[in-house]
Each structure stands twice: as structure tokens, then as C-alpha cells.
Amino acid sequence: MQKEKLNINGIRNYLRTPLEIGNLIIKNRLALAPLAGTSEVVFRSICSEYNVGLTTTELVSVRGICYDPTLKRNYQYLVIDPDKENTVAIQLFGHDPADFKLATEIILQHPILKQVSILDINMGCPMKKVIKTGAGSALMKSPDLAQRIVQAVSEVADKYNKPVSVKIRSGWDQDSLNAPKFAKLMEDAGAKLITIHARTRNQMYSGQADWNIIAQVVNQVSIPVYGNGDLTDIVSILRMYQQTNCSGFAIGRAAQGNPWIFTKILDPDFELTNQEWLTVINRHVSCMIEKLGDEAIAISKMRAQLSAYLKGKRHASKARNVIMQCTTKQQLFEILQQIVAAH
Ligand SMILES: Cc1cc2nc3c(=O)[nH]c(=O)nc-3n(C[C@H](O)[C@H](O)[C@H](O)COP(=O)(O)O)c2cc1C
Structure with missing residues (x-):
């Protein structure tokens, strides 16, 4: 062809x-x-x-x-x-x-x-x-x-x-x-x-x-x-x-x-806002918790994916270390909010 x-x-x-x-x-x-x-x-x-x-x-x-x-x-x-x-x-x-x-x-x-x-x-x-x-x-x-x-x-x-x-x-x-x-x-x-x-x-x-x-x-x-x-x-x-x-x-x-x-x-005009970034991660984590029926298990299973969401973000490596210890969604979003505030 x-x-x-x-x-x-x-x-x-x-x-x-x-x-x-x-x-x-x-x-x-x-x-x-x-x-x-x-x-x-x-x-x-x-x-x-x-x-x-x-x-x-x-x-x-x-x-x-x-x-x-x-x-x-x-x-x-x-x-x-x-x-x-x-x-x-x-x-x-x-x-x-x-x-x-x-x-x-x-x-x-x-x-x-x-x-x-x-x-x-x-x-x-x-x-x-x-x-x-x-x-x-x-x-x-x-x-x-x-x-x-x-x-x-x-x-x-x-x-x-x-x-x-x-x-x-x-x-x-x-x-x-x-x-x-x-x-x-x-x-x-x-x-x-x-x-x-x-x-x-x-x-x-x-x-x-x-x-x-x-x-x-x-x-x-x-x-x-x-x-x-x-x-x-x-x-x-x-x-x-x-x-x-x-x-x-x-x-x-x-x-x-x-x-x-x-x-x-x-779409060449697409730009992801910080808010949308947080919303997507929130939805991903919430649905995984619902699917697996346990907050700590879901977050621990998602560590590699959460780490991937941080790629290119300021203070990512520090945040990754904190995320490795997180067991609740609340702890997780405290650190993610800090990442957003730094941008
Ligand atoms: C973590 C990981 C898991 C993968 N799991 C599968 C899989 O279950 N089935 C499959 O056919 N390929 C799997 N692959 C291969 C990918 O589908 C893909 O072929 C490979 O990563 C190359 O594409 P990329 O350069 O866009 O990553 C996996 C790759 C990685 C890195």
C-alpha cells in the first residue's frame, strides 16, 4: 500500500x-x-x-x-x-x-x-x-x-x-x-x-x-x-x-x-489542570478502594501507580517516600495537595 x-x-x-x-x-x-x-x-x-x-x-x-x-x-x-x-x-x-x-x-x-x-x-x-x-x-x-x-x-x-x-x-x-x-x-x-x-x-x-x-x-x-x-x-x-x-x-x-x-x-489544546490531576487520582484511588473493599490494601497495591502519577512533579521523590508509608486516602491526599500547592 x-x-x-x-x-x-x-x-x-x-x-x-x-x-x-x-x-x-x-x-x-x-x-x-x-x-x-x-x-x-x-x-x-x-x-x-x-x-x-x-x-x-x-x-x-x-x-x-x-x-x-x-x-x-x-x-x-x-x-x-x-x-x-x-x-x-x-x-x-x-x-x-x-x-x-x-x-x-x-x-x-x-x-x-x-x-x-x-x-x-x-x-x-x-x-x-x-x-x-x-x-x-x-x-x-x-x-x-x-x-x-x-x-x-x-x-x-x-x-x-x-x-x-x-x-x-x-x-x-x-x-x-x-x-x-x-x-x-x-x-x-x-x-x-x-x-x-x-x-x-x-x-x-x-x-x-x-x-x-x-x-x-x-x-x-x-x-x-x-x-x-x-x-x-x-x-x-x-x-x-x-x-x-x-x-x-x-x-x-x-x-x-x-x-x-x-x-x-x-487534542493539541488539551492541558491538564492541577485540579483535574487531583480529581483523576482521587477517582482512581476511590474506585480501587471500592473494588478491593479495603482502603489500606488498595493504597498499598497502587503504590507503583501513585508513584507514576508524580512523574515530573516538583518534590516528587520526597512525596514518593511519604506515599510508601500511607495507609489512608486522607494521608495520601494531604501529600498530593502539598504537591499541587508547590506548582
Ligand atoms: C509493567 C508491565 C506490565 C506488562 N504487562 C503486559 C501484559 O500483561 N500483557 C502484555 O501483552 N504485555 C505486557 N507488557 C508489555 C506492554 O504491553 C508493551 O508491549 C511494552 O511495555 C512496550 O510498550 P511501551 O514502550 O509503550 O511501554 C507489560 C509491560 C510492562 C512494563
Whole structure:
């Protein structure tokens, strides 16, 4: 396909155009990449308010779901809120097609989870405890098995008219950059969308993402491709588009403590006020307390996220130390008010 030459205004207009995946219409081309420990329902709902088009849950084990068919333990990770969220995908990981098949059935028969928009399969996780079972990025070394997994999920998802997507990396290591060929195999097996994090498994999260491989994936498949890795703002999105011609853009770490990033990218006039900053954190903390049913537990679970909200703020490191000791919302907001007063 001929690449369009776009400037900043042009890429903003492109980002605002809907993306069609079968019957599904995603309202724009910005996505929140899945982030374990961050991309749960409350954070995703806030990102949706700030105009993200597509979000994905944290990765959830299909074996775990199969052992927990009533979802007593896993529901907190799978939960979606269709009233408050834009398009949302549930991300599954595992290594056994039979587990994937059963887990997909369980999800799509659940009264709330059946409203999910996309079933996403994790083939990018680099963590030892995941890859030692043959799951996550280890699947990029077993394309046949990976295909059988996509077929197993698609077989069930098709009955419910839900598209299946796959999140991959560039390859296992620098000597096996198989993402383009692998992505094509995923398409052949039934995937309707690919997200590629342009790093190898061995790179984990370090070094610079090499977007050239995204362009190769785009050229290899006829389904939409979301590029991912090191996107931080409209300028990096424009550069990725020019280099790869990808259909969508998935933002991970740059959205942590920064859920308004999506509006900021789409709207050049957007400025977050100090009051709005406090309001968002207040809402995030309050909803987490409600979700977890315990103030101290919610605040302790949110420490990394609270620390991310302080990025770039004056006296942030002192505030971070105080936040590590906070157990109540009141203590937390006393320190956040001081941060605002210093600005
Ligand atoms: C803390 C953390 C948790 C992550 N959790 C997941 C996950 O559950 N599933 C997944 O596919 N990728 C996960 N990723 C990878 C991100 O989705 C993304 O591919 C990666 O961070 C690169 O994008 P970025 O440069 O925009 O952060 C995680 C990354 C980080 C840093």
C-alpha cells in the first residue's frame, strides 16, 4: 500500500478515524497496551474517558480459568465495565489449545464478560515463570502450537462473533526475528488483529524498539497491525506511522500515571489542570478502594501507580517516600495537595 505523507495535523486526523475489525468498530486508532498491575478495569475506564479507542486487560492464565470455572478467583483480573469502557479486549496466556478453548467458552458464557469486544492471546510475555511453561513469547518458537491456539480460540469466539487478536514481539532474539512470518501464520489461523511490540524476548523492556520490523509485519499481513514500543506522544506516533504504515498505535509505559495521554495526543489544546490531576487520582484511588473493599490494601497495591502519577512533579521523590508509608486516602491526599500547592 502506498504510504500517505502526513504531518502532525494529518496524523491526528488519521488517529481519529475508526478502525474496523469484522463487525467491530473501534472508535479511534489509539490503544492502551496491556500492562500487568496497571491495566485493570478502573484504570482502563479512566483511559476510556480520555478517549483511548482500545484497551486490554492484564494477562490472565487460561489454565487458571479452567480450574476456576465460576471465576471466583480470576474475576477481579478479567472484570470489564462495558458501560464505562470503550472497546476492551481480554488477554489470555497459556500453552495448551484445550485450555484456551475451555477458557474462551467460560468467558463468553459469563453474563458480563460475554460483552468483551476482543479475545487477545499473549505471545509476547518475556517473564521466566510464563515462558518456562511454553506460554507467552515462548510461543514464537513454536509456530505450529501457536496456530493451534489461535484456531482453538477462534473456533469458540466465531460462534459469538468476537474477533481474536494476537500480541507478539519481534522474535525470540536477534537471530530469530520471525515476527513477519509468524504474524502471517497467526492471520492464517484466524487472527483478525496483530499487535507487535518491536523488541525481542531477550531485550525484555530495555534498549530501543526497532520499528522496522513493524513495517515488515504490516507488509506481510492483510489484517490491521498495531505498532507498539516507545510511543510517548504525537511526534513519536507520526514517526512510527511514517516508518511502518501501521493501522493503530499501542501505548504502554507512557500511559502509566498519565491516562490523559490519549486526549493530549488527539487534542493539541488539551492541558491538564492541577485540579483535574487531583480529581483523576482521587477517582482512581476511590474506585480501587471500592473494588478491593479495603482502603489500606488498595493504597498499598497502587503504590507503583501513585508513584507514576508524580512523574515530573516538583518534590516528587520526597512525596514518593511519604506515599510508601500511607495507609489512608486522607494521608495520601494531604501529600498530593502539598504537591499541587508547590506548582
Ligand atoms: C509493567 C508491565 C506490565 C506488562 N504487562 C503486559 C501484559 O500483561 N500483557 C502484555 O501483552 N504485555 C505486557 N507488557 C508489555 C506492554 O504491553 C508493551 O508491549 C511494552 O511495555 C512496550 O510498550 P511501551 O514502550 O509503550 O511501554 C507489560 C509491560 C510492562 C512494563
